[in-house]
Amino acid sequence: MNSEKPLVYILDDDPDFLAIFQLMLAKLGFETKTFMKEPEFIEGIKKQKPGLCFIDINLHGFASGYPLVQSLHKKYGKELTLFVVSAQSGSVAISHAVELGATDYILKPVDSTILASKLQKFFITEGTREESLSFLEHPQGIEARLILDLKVVEVDELGIGFESDHLLSKGSVFYLKEDSFEFLKGAGDQLMSVSSNEAAPGNVFRGYAEFGSASEELLLKVRTWIQNNR
Amino acid sequence: MEKLDSNPSQAVQIEADIFELVERFLVAKKKEVESLREAVAAKDFEAIELFAHRIKGVGKMYGFPIVTDIGQRLEVAAKEKNKNNAKTELAAMYLYLCEVKIMKKVSA
């Protein structure tokens, strides 16, 4: 394992916060550098990219952290991991930060256990390993559903052709929501069965899923939809 | 971390390596609160809001969850431009900062 401590940058205009947060991170095994002003922070990144940045979203009382997050994400993309720090706990603020490119969101006052658990995903240090959270392990598992986006590129009478960043294994099933297509209206969620899924250029997967246990009514609706949309 | 009861005479245990920093913090914040009395009189709610917003974000980190709680209420009072509530919360903050005792945590 790398014996060098991972480097993190902190941008915040509150010296009290910087002092205590810096110590917290040092205890978790991180090397830190603090900044109180945006220009120095940006320069600092140019000189040496840190493993992670903590950015206070409410710099100088204005939500000026947001444009900074956006521009840093635009410039560095995956090369720079950005964590937003804020006292605001609303899910709207959190979603907004993430939409702009933040990888995660830390609430003030910072809880060191939560901090360690989040950092653990990115860096294993002595500190993050120790502060491991209590995990509830459920071997049988709790039933759940994952909801995510799929791009449909083709519709034929037996199913749909799709493109995705994710890999759906052959034989796996998923559900199309009623409001995805006109021909599904009024019939509830439609079961789909993946019959093929292969890697395609551009780091995507292309696949095909058939309408599972489709009624005559559905198949007719699909055919008429195709006829009208050819 | 367990929530402390509001009896400030019960000493807060602080890790040895941050003890001095916490001491300095208490002294500095107490001074700030004192100077904010003028702000209340002058109805400078912005200054109070900024102070409250900042202290609520760090209080618990220094070992004082109560400071975070009072800070939250003070921020609300300042946002609402409620002079009476601001005075009350500021006084509560001052009282706590004066009376809280800290001691170095003895490692097992």
Place this chain on the structure above:
Amino acid sequence: MNLQGKEILIIDDNPDLLFIMRSILANTGATISEALSASEGFQRYQERAPHLIICDLGMKPHSGFDFLRLLRGQANKLPVPVLVLSGDNSKTSVVQAFSLGISDYLIKPVETPMLLRKIRKSLKNNEFSSVQLSPDKQKNIAIEVPATIVAASEAGFRVNSTIRIAPNTKVKLKSELITTLQLGDHPVRTGPGAALSLEKGFYQNEIRLVGVSEEIASRIRKCIRFWK
């Protein structure tokens, strides 16, 4: 012959013929729809989106040719294969029908084996068309994938599923556990690392909670303590 799942439209102004055709095709599994005129035929075509049309020519007031022209519209071919079944043996009729793009021309009365053969051939040579969505029309739709939550902590969840989700993806997790924890609207993302490959076709995805407040963390801790 198995024509299960196929829709065949028969257009003829002679009801007896419609009856005969229906009987011939009765055991194939195909769904049959009928029309007694060209205009009714066009209406039925729009309603039933058939895989194949069997059409008479000598109808009145609109003939089978009128129907073919209507069906073709502005395109340069027919949208669905058409088998003409006509009593008219003349060369002009045959040439004209083929010029409109029909699949085959059968003379009445037709023998059953021949008819079935021609139907099978038309269906085989003409797959029901698909809609290729142009890039601007390609829809991003939300799908639901069944999953199992196998571990939970203040930071997030480990979720097993037949889908391997790309890192840092915005997802939604639905479960009784999520409802209990009141995290239904809370933003979640997959972790920065790649999902773990389990046994054939199964993956373990790291679903992390973004922006965990003390309130949420303590709710989760209580839940974990309760179940441990």
